[in-house]
Amino acid sequence: MKSTKPKYNQIIEAAxxxxxxxxxxxxxxxxIAKAAGVADGTIYLYFKNKEDILITVFKEKMGQFIEEIALATGKQVSAEKKLFTLIDMHIKQLxxxxxxxxxTQLELRQSNVTLxxxxxxxLKPYLTMIDNIINVGIESKQFRKDINVPLMRQMIFGTLDEIVTNWVMKEHKYDLVSQVPQVHALLIHGLRS
Amino acid sequence: MKSTKPKYNQIIEAAxxxxxxxxxxxxxxxxIAKAAGVADGTIYLYFKNKEDILITVFKEKMGQFIEEIALATGKQVSAEKKLFTLIDMHIKQLxxxxxxxxxTQLELRQSNVTLxxxxxxxLKPYLTMIDNIINVGIESKQFRKDINVPLMRQMIFGTLDEIVTNWVMKEHKYDLVSQVPQVHALLIHGLRS
Amino acid sequence: MKSTKPKYNQIIEAAxxxxxxxxxxxxxxxxIAKAAGVADGTIYLYFKNKEDILITVFKEKMGQFIEEIALATGKQVSAEKKLFTLIDMHIKQLxxxxxxxxxTQLELRQSNVTLxxxxxxxLKPYLTMIDNIINVGIESKQFRKDINVPLMRQMIFGTLDEIVTNWVMKEHKYDLVSQVPQVHALLIHGLRS
Amino acid sequence: MKSTKPKYNQIIEAAxxxxxxxxxxxxxxxxIAKAAGVADGTIYLYFKNKEDILITVFKEKMGQFIEEIALATGKQVSAEKKLFTLIDMHIKQLxxxxxxxxxTQLELRQSNVTLxxxxxxxLKPYLTMIDNIINVGIESKQFRKDINVPLMRQMIFGTLDEIVTNWVMKEHKYDLVSQVPQVHALLIHGLRS
DNA sequence: AATGAATGAGGCTTCATTCAT
DNA sequence: CATGAATGAAGCCTCATTCAT
Structure with missing residues (x-):
């Protein structure tokens, strides 16, 4: 059996x-066609239009991204460790x-509201995953019970997103992975001394 | 009140x-020209190009935005209260x-890296302002002394940014201002129960 | 019944x-390929190009069309009856x-001059058939002897063509066949009271 | 005063x-743009799209065409002379x-049904004009009273259209104008000897 | 004979920017 | 200062046709 849909994958990777x-x-x-080594028209055998390429690229790649994190966090029991793993994987993968x-951090945002x-x-499953971790933490009393879950999720995701975006904007000039423990600590303990 | 450069201001507001x-x-x-009630060509008497309109709009509006927050936080002494004020003003103004x-949350991101x-x-002065608040907190021992300041700033800004973006994406359907105390609490105390 | 070249006929009918x-x-x-239940490439085993499909469809269908009329008019002796039959068949078949x-009335005209x-x-044999009927009429003195035959033929064909086109443009909303006697009368007697 | 809308007219003529x-x-x-001596984009300052050029050209030119005929036939009193004038002008102008x-005879038909x-x-005003002439003839008893007006109009228009189309297809190789009296005679007297 | 994935030339249209008035 | 008509480069997408299987 030939590798399935070779052109399709070539286009995704090139895109x-x-x-x-x-x-x-x-x-x-x-x-994109040139980079994929196919004719312009070939793109349209696999994608409805240019926007469809972007959204498909994102779905494929983000699907894997989320899958990996889901797998890894699933192996942890405590909410704190689940959160640590999520932070760790999020940052490591990117x-x-x-x-x-x-x-994900820059080009994807250059798009209209519909997109x-x-x-x-x-992203929804990923955000739900974060919600679940927070809920586990609340139930196990590791996390405060009066937490507003959506707000907390926005804090976690917003923090990770901003950190990665900053790193990308600085052209990946410093090491992100080593900051994982500190990010985790901040989210767990907050600012208060 | 400035009545100088009336067209300039018309264009900014229209934009x-x-x-x-x-x-x-x-x-x-x-x-934009039509909305401002000027001719197309007039735009180019005041702005280098289309991108320049966007960046100028942002500078003007963001300048005011930051100025207001600087003023308000300056009136507070404690770092916690300064932080509260910053969160409060950030969310209230938007x-x-x-x-x-x-x-700020959507259209500005639809632009290239240069922009x-x-x-x-x-944004830099705003980020510096956040850094300063964190430092004040550390010095006054309200905040933990081992905090990585840039990271903490990314957490604060990232959280606020994500919260406002979510609200915009949900078409302003819920009230943001009432969430200010919770956001502040989360940033100060973290998740730990 | 021909079962030869089944695909060929499928394509013609689908077209x-x-x-x-x-x-x-x-x-x-x-x-067309899909409607015919064949692969795109198969079309090119039977037709040189897209234009060739159209012209072939027309030849096949028009051939039958003309053949039928030739057969029916041939059975008539008088020029007037021949003409009536021609009008009748032309309108009935379409x-x-x-x-x-x-x-025939619309799509065929959406083509370049070469086509x-x-x-x-x-169409030539059909036009010749009309010419022949007119000549028969002149010889038998049913029709005026000073008639310009090509002109008369253009009048007959132009009239029929316009009538059918109008009916197609009106989406076949009225009955054409019942108008046959009036059309015949007009061509024979003209306007003069 | 400058000649009004010079570019607009240049484009129409070039088209x-x-x-x-x-x-x-x-x-x-x-x-078309090149032939008109304007930039491609200029076309779109005056026309919605390519189809709009065609329909506008037709409206402008056909408007004049019809106007001329209306003027000339209006000067005639008898229906027969009105009809003669209409045939004469129709053929002369083209x-x-x-x-x-x-x-009008070829390219305009290369278009979709909507167009x-x-x-x-x-064309409607032109067809109405023909209807009016027929009705005048019926009222004045010059024309038979049992004539189906729409049908007669289709005969007149269809005949003229076919005659002109044939002449165009034959690349204007023969003289049309000299045939006017014969066309008129045929329509008035019909075939019958 | 049949397939259908792949090709790639070609065209309509948009819109930021200019410049003569 | 202001105008707005004119520019023309640039890009997405379609679809008739080919050819390896």
Whole structure:
């Protein structure tokens, strides 16, 4: 059996690279086609339009991203450790794939509201995962019982997102992974001395 | 009151509105000109190009935004109260100006990296302000002394940013201001029960 | 019954239908292939190109159309009756096959001059048949002897063509066949009271 | 006062020429622009899209065409003379403007049904004019009283249309105007000797 | 004979920017 | 200062046709 849908995968991989290097609006379809080694028209055998490429790239890549984190956090029992694992994996995965990080943190936002809504759909399982961890923590009394879960989730996700975006904007010049324990500590203990 | 450069201000105000309603890429220069009641060409007497409109809008509006927060936090002595005031003002100001919130949280991101760097320049004083509050807290021993300041700042800003973005994406359907105390509590105490 | 070249006939029949429903420019080769239940490439085993499908469809269908009329008029002796039969058959055949009527009256004209010349070739025997009827009428003194035959033929054909086109444009909303005697009368007697 | 809308008229004139030479589908917008001596984009300051050029050309030119005929037939009193004038003017005007004739008889038909409906709207006043002439003839008893007016109109228009189309297809190789009296005679007296 | 995935040329249209008035 | 008509580069997408299997 041949590797399934070879052109499809070629296009996906090329798109991540091209989007990362040029941004969404700077990534002409012809440029993606060239990078994928296919004809322009071939793109449209697999994707409805240019926007569809971006959203599909995101779905495929983000699906794996979330899957990995779900798997790893599932192995932990305590909410604190689950949270640590989530932070760790979130940062490690994006640290290891600069192109993907650029796409998720920068290029993906260069899109209209409609597209952003679709992106939010893809992110939903991830956000639900965070909610679940918080709830586990509350039930096990590791976390305060009066926590507003959506707010807390926004804090966790917003913090991770901002940290990775900063790192991408600084062109990956420093090491992110070593900051994981501190991020975890801040989220757990807060600022108060 | 400045009546100087009336057209300039007309354009700025029109641009905020048009960007908020149509997004950056949906805001043709001619649309902004029409909304401002000037000719297309007039725009170019005041702005270098379309990008320049966006960055200028952001500078003007964000300048005021930051100024207000600086003023208010300056009146507080304790770091905790300064932080509370910052959160409060950040959320209140964007709550009160939906158009501005849409521009800062959504449309501004629909831009290339170069533009985003300029935006970061504008944001810098704000981020420094947050850093200063954290440092005051550390010095006064209200905050833990082993805190990584940039990280903490990313957490605070990232949290606020995510919270406001969520609210904008949900089309301002719920009240943000009432959540200020909880946000403050989370940042101060963290998750730990 | 021919079972030879079954695919060929499938394609012809599918093409009439697809052309009638979508027009020439709205009938992609792939759409015809799908309607015919064959692969896109198969079309090119039987037809040189897309234009060739149209002209072939027309030749096949128009051939039958003309053949039927030739047969029926041949059975009549007097020029007037021949003419009546021709009008009758022309209108009846197109009345009975809406798809064909749409193709001949509308879609076929959506083509370039080269194609139209080929169409004229196919029509030639029909026009000659009209000429012959007129000549018979002149010789038998049923028709005026000073008639300009080509002109008269253009009048007869133009009248029929316009009548059918009008009926197609009105989406076949009224009955054509009942008008046959009046059309015949007009052509025979003219306007003069 | 400058000649009004000079570019608009340049485009209209260029379009007639280009359509006549290349057909609708062979007339790229860029080709029309070049022929008009304007930039491609300028076309879109005056026309919604390519189809709009065709329909506008037709409206402008056909409007004049009909106006001229209306004026001339209005000067005649008897129905027969009105009809003669209509035939005469119809054929003379198209005889004198080969490009226009090509556009009306050939290129205009290379369009979809929607467009053709618009064309019919433009033609409507002309068809009404023919109806009126027939009715005048019936009332004055010059024409038979049992005539089906729409049918007669289709005969008149269909005949003229076919005659002009044939002449265009034969590349204007013979003289049309001299046939006017014969056409008129045929329509008035019919075939019967 | 049949397939259908792949090709790639080609065209309509948009819109930021300019410049003569 | 202000205008707004004009520009023209640039890009997404379609679809007739091919060819390896």
């Amino acid at each position: 991540v690279k091209v989007f990362a290097e040029n941004g969404y609006h700077g990534s002409q379809v012809s440029k 640290s290891n794939d600069h192109d993907l990080a650029i796409v 952003r809504r679709q992106i939010n759909q893809v | 905020v509105k048009v960007f908020a309603e149509n997004g950056y890429h949906g805001s043709q220069v001619s649309k 709550s009160n100006d939906h158009d501005l919130a849409i521009v 985003r760097r300029q935006i970061n320049q504008v | 009439v239908k697809v052309f009638a429903e979508n027009g020439y420019h709205g009938s992609q080769v792939s759409k 009345s009975n096959d809406h798809d064909l009527a749409i193709v 139209r010349r080929q169409i004229n070739q196919v | 007639v020429k280009v359509f006549a030479e290349n057909g609708y589908h062979g007339s790229q917008v860029s080709k 005889s004198n403007d080969h490009d226009l004739a090509i556009v 053709r409906r618009q064309i019919n709207q433009v």
